[in-house]
Amino acid sequence: MKILALTGSPRKDGNTETVVKAIIAGAESKGTTVNYYDLSKLNISGCKACMYCKTNDGCAVKDDMLPLLEEVLTADAVILGSPVYMWQMTAQTKLFVDRLFALLNPDYTMKFKEGLPLVLVYTQGQPNINAFSGYFDMTAKMFEFLQFKVVNTLVCGNCRDKKDAEKNETVIAKAKEIGEYLTTIKR
């Protein structure tokens, strides 16, 4: 089994990385390999809408998204974490999400087997973890349309200082539990 983990925060060692790394620790404690990428360090352009991917495998934009497309195709589960910026995922995260278009077939199936387990992680300054639930729900629906199976949306509120998530024992414990759970999923 192989898990792909991605974070889209520009802040190194910030809250999003902390929560996602706790999920990774949970998975690794069960002997599973996790490939982790910091999206903010990669060179990923926006989708050019050239439609190359509708008649070819891969993507015409030759940047750091190409290995990530391969990673998604071969992953047994994916973890995607983003801070909330202006009520939504960060631009760095959205660039990755838009480029998943390259894995969408013209008949709206995906180039991977349906039901790829996905964990969504958000960290936010707002203490009320339900404040952006409309956006989180809609995003989960979008991923379900892309034939992911959203197994959890983990939200950590009250995160201003980059070390705040570390202090949220409930979220960190839940994150480890989710990581362990991912290793039990059969694909």
Ligand SMILES: Cc1cc2nc3c(=O)[nH]c(=O)nc-3n(C[C@H](O)[C@H](O)[C@H](O)COP(=O)(O)O)c2cc1C
């Ligand atoms: C540009 C920007 C926009 C933000 N917008 C929101 C927001 O809309 N709602 C919110 O609760 N927090 C917002 N925040 C706070 C971050 O979501 C929060 O501090 C998060 O934990 C940062 O994650 P990181 O430590 O991984 O970078 C914003 C922060 C920045 C820098």
